[in-house]
Amino acid sequence: MDMKSIMKLGIILVLLFGLQKCLYNDPRELNVEFVPEMVHSVPFDAFAENPNYSNGQTLQMPVEGTIARGFLPEYSDGELTEELAGKVLKNPVENSDKNIARGEWVYRNYCQVCHGMTGLGDGPVTKRGAPPPPSLLSENVKNMKDGQLYFIISNGKGNMASYRSQVQREDRWKVIKFIKTMGK
Numbered sequence: 001m002d003m004k005s006i007m008k009l010g011i012i013l014v015l016l017f018g019l020q021k022c023l024y025n026d027p028r029e030l031n032v033e034f035v036p037e038m039v040h041s042v043p044f045d046a047f048a049e050n051p052n053y054s055n056g057q058t059l060q061m062p063v064e065g066t067i068a069r070g071f072l073p074e075y076s077d078g079e080l081t082e083e084l085a086g087k088v089l090k091n092p093v094e095n096s097d098k099n100i101a102r103g104e105w106v107y108r109n110y111c112q113v114c115h116g117m118t119g120l121g122d123g124p125v126t127k128r129g130a131p132p133p134p135s136l137l138s139e140n141v142k143n144m145k146d147g148q149l150y151f152i153i154s155n156g157k158g159n160m161a162s163y164r165s166q167v168q169r170e171d172r173w174k175v176i177k178f179i180k181t182m183g184k
């Protein structure tokens, strides 16, 4: 290789490095976007910085006192107890075959493991050491108001945990409709 070729190679290399420096000044950024069209959205991204708010964030906390849709408080005059629930909470669900069938589905999935399919408190887990629940066919349960049963399912009782997070509100009312048909 003669001197001239080495010089040419040198110049090309310097140009290439220079070009690269211009193009890639921020290694995290793509320098060429081919047909960007919809790549950049007009609204702020959820986690993007946002100069329009004093805390600089796009996602804001809900306003204090915000209630999620479908989660209106069921009782707002102080603390609800099992007894009070029986008086003030009314079952909003009508006594139809469809609702009872849904209630049965809920019962089979969430309650039967302990309470047993016939409600006698002899579900499969009671044969493996879990404390057997009282019968749901008892006079005691028969005399319970729907609101009281709803309170027990929502908050648990004694050895039974709360089923508030597993069984949604309407399903809790429907499973009560089903329990009322048990043993008939």
Ligand code: HEC
Binding pocket: 107, 110, 111, 112, 113, 114, 115, 130, 131, 132, 133, 134, 135, 138, 140, 141, 149, 152, 153, 157, 158, 159, 160, 161, 163, 167, 175
């Ligand atoms: C993990 C086992 C378990 C599951 C699952 C369970 N329960 Fe219970 N349940 C119990 C036990 C144990 C008791 C007795 C609580 C106590 O008084 O100590 C009880 C009590 C009750 C009572 C009150 C009975 C009474 O005579 O006081 C009702 C009503 C009831 N359960 C309904 C339900 C419904 C409806 C479901 C399904 C959404 C359910 N339970 C799921 C274990 C369970």
